[in-house]
Amino acid sequence: MGSVSAETVVEISGLEKTFRIGFWRKQVAAVRHASFSVQRGEIFGLIGPNGAGKTTTLKMLMGLIKPDAGSATIFGIDASQAASRAKVGFLPETPHFYDYLRADELLTYFAHLYGMDGKVAERRIPELLDRVGLGQVGDKQLRKFSKGMLQRVGLAQALLPDAELVILDEPQSGLDPMGRRDVRQIIESLRDEGKTVLFSSHILPDVEQICDRVAMMVGGTVRKVGRLDELVDGSLRDVEVVVRGDEAGLAGLAALASRTTREPLGTTRYLLAPEASLDGFLQAVLTAGGSVLSVAPHRQRLEDIFLLEAARKEAP
Amino acid sequence: MKTVAAIALYSFREAVRNKILYSILFFAILLILLSVVLGSASVHQDSRFLLDIGLFSINLFGDIIAIFLGITSVFQEIERKTLYNVLSKPIDRATYFLGKFGGIAMTLAVQLMLMAAALSTTLLFRGGTVDLQLLGAFWLTYVESVMIASFALFCGSFSTPYVSGFITLGIWLIGRLVQELAAFLTKVEEPAARHLLQGIVALAPDLNLFTITTQLTYGYPVGMAYFGAVTLYGLGYIVVAMGAAIFIFRRRDFI
Numbered sequence: 001m002g003s004v005s006a007e008t009v010v011e012i013s014g015l016e017k018t019f020r021i022g023f024w025r026k027q028v029a030a031v032r033h034a035s036f037s038v039q040r041g042e043i044f045g046l047i048g049p050n051g052a053g054k055t056t057t058l059k060m061l062m063g064l065i066k067p068d069a070g071s072a073t074i075f076g077i078d079a080s081q082a083a084s085r086a087k088v089g090f091l092p093e094t095p096h097f098y099d100y101l102r103a104d105e106l107l108t109y110f111a112h113l114y115g116m117d118g119k120v121a122e123r124r125i126p127e128l129l130d131r132v133g134l135g136q137v138g139d140k141q142l143r144k145f146s147k148g149m150l151q152r153v154g155l156a157q158a159l160l161p162d163a164e165l166v167i168l169d170e171p172q173s174g175l176d177p178m179g180r181r182d183v184r185q186i187i188e189s190l191r192d193e194g195k196t197v198l199f200s201s202h203i204l205p206d207v208e209q210i211c212d213r214v215a216m217m218v219g220g221t222v223r224k225v226g227r228l229d230e231l232v233d234g235s236l237r238d239v240e241v242v243v244r245g246d247e248a249g250l251a252g253l254a255a256l257a258s259r260t261t262r263e264p265l266g267t268t269r270y271l272l273a274p275e276a277s278l279d280g281f282l283q284a285v286l287t288a289g290g291s292v293l294s295v296a297p298h299r300q301r302l303e304d305i306f307l308l309e310a311a312r313k314e315a316p
Numbered sequence: 317m318k319t320v321a322a323i324a325l326y327s328f329r330e331a332v333r334n335k336i337l338y339s340i341l342f343f344a345i346l347l348i349l350l351s352v353v354l355g356s357a358s359v360h361q362d363s364r365f366l367l368d369i370g371l372f373s374i375n376l377f378g379d380i381i382a383i384f385l386g387i388t389s390v391f392q393e394i395e396r397k398t399l400y401n402v403l404s405k406p407i408d409r410a411t412y413f414l415g416k417f418g419g420i421a422m423t424l425a426v427q428l429m430l431m432a433a434a435l436s437t438t439l440l441f442r443g444g445t446v447d448l449q450l451l452g453a454f455w456l457t458y459v460e461s462v463m464i465a466s467f468a469l470f471c472g473s474f475s476t477p478y479v480s481g482f483i484t485l486g487i488w489l490i491g492r493l494v495q496e497l498a499a500f501l502t503k504v505e506e507p508a509a510r511h512l513l514q515g516i517v518a519l520a521p522d523l524n525l526f527t528i529t530t531q532l533t534y535g536y537p538v539g540m541a542y543f544g545a546v547t548l549y550g551l552g553y554i555v556v557a558m559g560a561a562i563f564i565f566r567r568r569d570f571i
């Protein structure tokens with residue numbers, strides 16, 4: 001992990017947005033008082049269940065939606081100013097493009113919008129298409145692209161301006177396992193280049209693997225923000241022991257475990273609380289005439305925190 | 317400015333791929349050709365009749381295309397969500413909107429040139445003449461259609477295509493009938509209603525100013541000053557409509 005200087009790249013403070021939908025203007029509070037900030041050089045993950053307000057927050061940051069209250073700034077410039085996006089690449093959730101263009105034509109158009117030098121764009125575009133795995137598409141129109149291929153085009157255009165800050169809304173959605181790995185590698189290489197990355201994702205193992213810091217949104221509020229090692233302490237959650245033996249003989253063991261599951265092939269799966277004595281349990285298995293097939297410790301993961309927070313109705 | 321041009325060029329590219337435009341264009345040219353057949357029935361008035369019908373169709377179909385482009389071009393980008401990828405670039409929404417307008421103005425220019433070329437060729441074949449006056453008539457038709465497009469863009473900045481189509485059509489009708497409506501409204505008894513309706517009619521552009529068919533068919537020359545004044549008149553409406561449209565568009569949420 002590179003050293004993180006204390007320069008704030010993204011500052012979101014007290015952001016609120018209520019949508020009024022349908023004929024009756026029914027109110028939906030999408031984001032309520034969300035605040036967090038992203039420092040230069042950070043890989044920052046935004047996680048939360050469906051409808052938590054991640055996309056709405058990112059759209060306010062990109063100036064696509066006006067906040068009802070609060071502010072969103074990039075490099076200290078308010079998101080309502082076009083200048084705030086000068087050094088920003090953005091991938092929207094499920095991107096849509098002009099389907100009659102080819103990938104390189106689309107990128108050329110966007111290069112114009114970024115005010116990029118024509119020569120620079122001409123050199124950079126084929127490189128980028130290669131980098132996102134679209135080097136071989138040739139002169140196919142975007143209408144003939146699969147969902148994952150479009151997602152890759154979206155990634156390419158987010159990387160186009162060689163931006164200081166890259167914002168990605170679910171960059172891995174719709175991608176195959178190779179694509180997911182590519183995205184991981186792209187984000188990691190952005191980190192190596194000293195870029196700042198803010199992305200939302202539902203793929204928690206990846207978030208755990210690549211993020212420096214994480215914000216977790218539930219119901220429009222930011223429930224937790226912090227370094228991964230602050231949020232997830234990696235403490236022992238429970239130990240899983242799989243045992244083979246006849247049912248009657250093992251009957252007494254259930255009392256020692258926090259959960260017992262009989263499995264079809266004559267094995268039994270026990271979950272032991274972290275404070276329970278593993279030695280004592282294994283001893284008891286042998287005494288009961290069973291044989292131990294496997295012992296696996298389960299450590300706390302981001303997913304555990306996620307499920308816990310998502311289930312909690314309101315922040316304390 | 318370069319960005320406005322890029323956006324205009326790409327929207328132009330998108331518009332010329334539209335099949336609906338080609339069918340409108342097809343009907344316009346069909347009508348011009350048909351007027352030749354109809355015109356030959358009234359032997360000596362041949363080219364006068366042709367000019368009359370021809371200019372009328374160019375005007376009508378130009379305005380139809382203008383309304384169509386004005387209400388769909390931005391709406392389509394919102395609907396198809398291609399807008400997110402454009403507005404998230406470091407461009408102001410005004411730049412985007414002006415680019416879209418530029419694209420429409422370019423598309424209209426090409427469409428009108430095609431129709432004008434069809435009419436001019438037919439005229440020449442039937443022994444008529446193509447002079448500066450006729451080119452001036454084409455020009456005013458163009459200015460009118462761009463103005464109509466700016467009204468449609470304005471309506472589209474806050475309503476759906478159907479609603480803005482109806483509003484623009486309403487403006488178009490009032491603009492065509494300005495003189496008749498003004499005369500008719502003096503007969504409205506209720507003073508409050510009369511003032512309101514007269515106000516609306518006074519605000520609407522007089523579209524008859526853009527049509528010089530009568531002068532052309534009867535050979536009254538139209539001066540440069542007239543072309544200049546009407547162009548400025550149209551430009552004034554375009555500036556106001558676009559200003560208001562951009563004002564609204566900048567405040568919108570794209571959710």
Ligand SMILES: Nc1ncnc2c1ncn2[C@@H]1O[C@H](COP(=O)(O)OP(=O)(O)OP(=O)(O)O)[C@@H](O)[C@H]1O
Pocket residue numbers: 019021028029030031048049050051052053054055056057093571
């Ligand atoms: N176009 C819209 N119109 C009305 N309400 C919307 C719209 N888009 C989102 N919302 C509401 O705003 C809230 C937040 O949605 P948002 O898309 O920001 O969630 P998200 O965290 O990105 O979810 P996901 O993980 O599914 O992408 C939801 O309650 C949703 O119903």
Ligand SMILES: [Mg+2]
Pocket residue numbers: 054055056093169
């Ligand atoms: Mg989302």
